[in-house]
Amino acid sequence: MNPIFVLLKKEFKVEFRSLQGIVSSAMLAFMILMSLRFSIVEDSILQSSGLLWASILLTGLGLITHISTRELERGTIEIMKLSSISRYQLFLGRMCGYLCLLWILSTVIVLIHYILFDNLFTNNFVLAYLVILVGCIGIAAVGTLAANSTTPMYGGWMLTSLFSIPLLLFTVIEAAIRCTDSLITGSSDFELALMLLILYNAVFVSGGAWLTEISD
Amino acid sequence: MIKLHSFFKSFGSKKVLRSLDLILDSGEIIVLKGTNGSGKTTLLRSICTLDKPDDYDVAALDGYDILSFPEEIRSRVGYLSHNPPFYPELTGLENLQFWLSLNSLNSSESSVREILAKVGLVLFSDDLAGHYSRGMIQRLGFAMSISHSPTTLLLDEPFTGLDDAGCKIIENQLLKMKEAGCSILLSSHDPISFSDKTLTLENGALS
Numbered sequence: 001m002n003p004i005f006v007l008l009k010k011e012f013k014v015e016f017r018s019l020q021g022i023v024s025s026a027m028l029a030f031m032i033l034m035s036l037r038f039s040i041v042e043d044s045i046l047q048s049s050g051l052l053w054a055s056i057l058l059t060g061l062g063l064i065t066h067i068s069t070r071e072l073e074r075g076t077i078e079i080m081k082l083s084s085i086s087r088y089q090l091f092l093g094r095m096c097g098y099l100c101l102l103w104i105l106s107t108v109i110v111l112i113h114y115i116l117f118d119n120l121f122t123n124n125f126v127l128a129y130l131v132i133l134v135g136c137i138g139i140a141a142v143g144t145l146a147a148n149s150t151t152p153m154y155g156g157w158m159l160t161s162l163f164s165i166p167l168l169l170f171t172v173i174e175a176a177i178r179c180t181d182s183l184i185t186g187s188s189d190f191e192l193a194l195m196l197l198i199l200y201n202a203v204f205v206s207g208g209a210w211l212t213e214i215s216d
Numbered sequence: 217m218i219k220l221h222s223f224f225k226s227f228g229s230k231k232v233l234r235s236l237d238l239i240l241d242s243g244e245i246i247v248l249k250g251t252n253g254s255g256k257t258t259l260l261r262s263i264c265t266l267d268k269p270d271d272y273d274v275a276a277l278d279g280y281d282i283l284s285f286p287e288e289i290r291s292r293v294g295y296l297s298h299n300p301p302f303y304p305e306l307t308g309l310e311n312l313q314f315w316l317s318l319n320s321l322n323s324s325e326s327s328v329r330e331i332l333a334k335v336g337l338v339l340f341s342d343d344l345a346g347h348y349s350r351g352m353i354q355r356l357g358f359a360m361s362i363s364h365s366p367t368t369l370l371l372d373e374p375f376t377g378l379d380d381a382g383c384k385i386i387e388n389q390l391l392k393m394k395e396a397g398c399s400i401l402l403s404s405h406d407p408i409s410f411s412d413k414t415l416t417l418e419n420g421a422l423s
Contacts, residue, residue, distance in 0.1 A: 006317040010303070017305040075301035078266060079360075083318040084291035216286060 003085040004093040011067070011097030020070075022101060025063040026108045029055045033109070037116045047120060049128070049180035052113045053173055056106050056132065057165065060139045063105055064098050065160040068147035072156070091144060091212035095205070099140035106132050124183040131179045134197055138172030139164075141204035148212060171200045217242050217399050218263060218368060221274035225255070225262050232258045233269075234420030240368075240399045245390065245410065248403040250417035256403040257298060259417065260370040263401070264295040278367055291319070294366035298373050300357020304346025308337055308356050311345050315360045328363075335359045336385050350377035358386055362393065369393060371402035 015021055032055045040046060071077040080090055110129055121128040142164045150159035178193035218240040225233040232255040240246050248256045261267040262275075265286045269275060275282045277289050302311050309328055316323035332338045335355040340348065345356060354377045361369060369390070375383050390400055391410060402408070415422045 001317050001320075001323075003318055003320065006314065010306075010314050013310065014303055014305045074303070075297065075299060076303060077301075078297065079301050079315060080318070081266060082264065082290055082293075082295055083315070084287050085318060085320075086287065 003083070003089050004096055007080070007090070007093030008096045008100060011094075011101065015067075015101055021063045021066045022105060022108075024066070025059040025105050026112075028062060029059040029105070029109045030112050032058060033112055033116050046117060047184065048177075049120065049184065050177055051117070052109065052132075052180070053135070053177050055109055055113070056136070057139060057168060057173055058161075059109065060102050060105060060136065061143050061161045061164050063101060064140070064143035064147055065151070065157050067098065067101070068144075068151045068160065069157050072151050086213065087216040088209040088213040091148070091209050092205075094148075095140050095144040095208065098144055099136060102136045102140050103133055106136055120184050121180070128180050128183050131176060131183070131194065131197070134194075134201065135172060135176035135179075137201040138176075138197070138204050139168060141201065141208045142167050142172070145204070145208040145211065167204075172197065172204070175200055217278055218401065219274050219276045220263075220272065223259075223262075223272040223275055224270045225258055225267065226270055227258075231420055233262070236417075236421050238415075238422055240401055242367075242397045242399055243394050244412050245394055245400040245402070245408075247408045247411040247414045248401065248417055248422075249405070249414060250403075254417045255420060256417055257372050260295065260372050260401065260403065263289075263368075264293045264370050265289050266295070291364070292367045294361035294364065294369045296357050296361040296369075296371045296374050298376065300353055300360070302345045302348075302353060302356060304344060306345060307342050308332060308345050308348065308352075309341040311356060312359060312363060316363055319364050321364055331359050331363050332356075334362075334385075334389060336382070351379055351382050354378055355382060355385070358389070362389065367398060369398055369400045369402070371400065373403055373405070375404065375406065 033051065036051050110132060119125055143160065146160045146163040150156045150163055153159055175193050175197040178189055179197055182189040182193060218238060220236060220238040223233055223236040250256050258267060262269045263277065263282065265282060278292055280288045282289050306314065312328050312331060313323040316328065329338055329341055332341045335358055337352060337355050337359065340352060348356065358374060374386055378386065387410060394400060
């Protein structure tokens, strides 16, 4: 079996038998969206997808940090480090595990957003959902890379988000917001923004794998 | 087979291993002794690539340099940590299957049960590892360290938490592996009757 698939399968089993990460992250997302829904009155903010992406970014990084910290505290990260697979495979395997969990979390967040903010995307809802799934790839890649480097440090649980947010904000998140906003407004930006989003994802995934490989 | 010559490792300003020399032949069992903090764990972790040495003249396992061929080293080493890591949400069988699959080895249920039988865990193979006792975790960790038929075993206090029966099981397995030509380096505070040599780690060097 491919080691990447082995790591993915393990992540699913561990998460779905404990539900520690998904449930707490989904509850945090609900609280974030709920507080924003009742604290923001500006219509232009409520009618854009920024709040949705802010919620996915913050809770998604929280989920990655939680899993990564758990691996370190249990020492199970050493099981992976002692295996004879390449470090880039280890990066991709862990990233794919986080990504799939992030997709599940994002689906829950999209549903919560739909309930609290109505359907902003009208007929483009499915397309917007697909863009969200694509955007999660970049978040998972940067989150995995940051978690690999910062989790062993003191305060690593916070450092992962501190390193990831600046990297993601003006790249993946900006492109993703432009993409989903163009679906709301019907502007012609969509294709360009989607291309940018895919490009950023490719850079972060390949860069993360390369950096992990040379760091060994 | 391990060869270390002039091996150094430090943590910040604390020099843990200083010009350490060690030769461990095939089929040999060496016991490492030393006070707490003397560097036994650091030495074992450095050999299995979990920690990086600062400097050395020779550091080779089966002829492979430990920094130049880390993947080769990992495939040849079985390492048992003082606190063996495991996933409490997975069963003993699944923990071992995960390790074997990750190393692209046969992880079929029957072969995994066979390995668990060697350490006396086959009756508990479908129980969640989170429900295992300390001694059972130690046995599971030992099973993981020998499951990929390593040429070298590095064991950090392998008898911790084990009852007499558990100690006997591990001892028998170690003797079988020694007969098969496996080199075994283990740290222990207790006397080990079946070892070929006992070395003491003091002031960063072996004597």
